[in-house]
Amino acid sequence: MACGASAQQTADSGSSSEDRQSLANRYIHEILPYWQHRLQLEEWNVHVLLSRPEDLRPGTLGNIHWDRDKKSATIRVMDSTGYHTDLTAMLKDMQVTVVHELVHLELASLPVSEADRSNQEFAIDRLTDALLAADEGRMLSGYLSVANPPALSR
Numbered sequence: 240m241a242c243g244a245s246a247q248q249t250a251d252s253g254s255s256s257e258d259r260q261s262l263a264n265r266y267i268h269e270i271l272p273y274w275q276h277r278l279q280l281e282e283w284n285v286h287v288l289l290s291r292p293e294d295l296r297p298g299t300l301g302n303i304h305w306d307r308d309k310k311s312a313t314i315r316v317m318d319s320t321g322y323h324t325d326l327t328a329m330l331k332d333m334q335v336t337v338v339h340e341l342v343h344l345e346l347a348s349l350p351v352s353e354a355d356r357s358n359q360e361f362a363i364d365r366l367t368d369a370l371l372a373a374d375e376g377r378m379l380s381g382y383l384s385v386a387n388p389p390a391l392s393r
């Protein structure tokens with residue numbers, strides 16, 4: 240995970256921290272419907288937002304809260320101030336967070352005992368890796384190309 244990674248900042252003079260933040264915000268809103276569709280979670284009303292690192296539980300990169308009756312959920316993703324990596328690594332990691340939290344939602348209907356919770360985290364991480372490996376670079380390559388803005392419909 241990018242958390243704590245010390246990758247060097249890109250030398251791209253055109254990307255201020257505010258650019259990174261607004262790009263991150265746009266990115267998470269763009270990938271959410273794609274992954275929601277792939278995971279067949281379209282009946283859920285899912286919101287995604289960036290969250291300051293200090294507003295997240297220490298050592299976590301995001302979280303999700305859901306209301307099963309209302310079929311609504313909110314995903315929080317650590318914002319760009321928590322990342323000291325280049326833009327690509329940051330966006331990739333944010334995508335990992337979004338997919339990870341959506342897999343939680345996928346499993347929301349299954350009862351989980353406290354004892355199984357960390358096992359479930361491992362399983363979710365592996366599922367997330369597998370999903371993203373199958374999708375490697377697809378969203379990102381289009382997204383990072385200024386000349387070819389990504390299509391919004393899929």
Ligand SMILES: [Zn+2]
Binds near residue numbers: 339360363
């Ligand atoms: Zn988790």
